[in-house]
Amino acid sequence: MSEEPLKQLIKQSMDSLTQAIDTNTQVKLNEARHAAIKKSKHNYTVPWSWLLGAGTAVVMFLAVFLMQTQDAIPTHKEFVIFEDLDILTNEADTDFYQDLEFLTWLDANNIMDTES
């Protein structure tokens, strides 16, 4: 006996089962389908480019900040220069320093004159 009529009968029975699905259930099936595609892990992309850019910006900011703070702390050489600058910018009469050798000699002669 051919099985073709049995196959047709089985197919019709199962088709009637799908046709009897009510509207409410169809709506829920549609929602399940949309949720599955939406929730799929492939649809979520980690913004690696944003993270990389933010990290680079932070590193650059720290580098500039450290460079700026290092510039603000003077070194020993700069202290010496500052001392010289202080002397140079002093408004006192500089002729005194130009005749320093003479004044030293004079001071020594005065002492000698006093002794004599």
Place this chain on the structure above:
Amino acid sequence: MTSTFTCYYNQNHSKLTQKSSVKMSTQSLNQQLDVFLREQQKQAYAIALIHVKQETDALDVIQEAMLAFVNAYRNKPQHTWRPLFYRILQNKINDHHRRQTSWLRIFFSHKDKDDLAAEQASDAPSPLAIIEIQNKGNHILNIIKKLPDKQKQVIIYRHWQQMSETETAQVMQISKGSVKTHLFRATQKIKSLTGASDV
């Protein structure tokens, strides 16, 4: 200078073009998935309902199967989607049965078997029963429901879903020989219950 700028511009432009083409292919793949699942969802629901017998459970199984399929097999060739989807569906149905069995075993373990049977039986007709009542002449459906699981599945996938023996074996995760065996036994059983003269 100009050539350097042009080269830099072309590199960035090609990167942007690649990103937009990847985004577009993802969208088109999502559309294809949507079309495929829309075509299969009613049949998948009917299969789930036959196995789990409750509408809410069947919907849960469908939801899990769709999500698992999209996550695992979206990048497979499209002609392989159908057996892969029903394989996942069958696995989710089996998982559901295992969860039900373990839950009932834990909850009802201290009770007698007769009490268990009485408690498990529901007075309210299931949606499947309602459909069966509505289709009074659909005797075959009642018979299919009462078949053992493997015979039920092979009838559904071979005769209703029109899958090949290879595809059915892939869905049920058994050999082609086992598919033939289960199909033969199921067919014989249906014929004996319906009466040889009816088919």
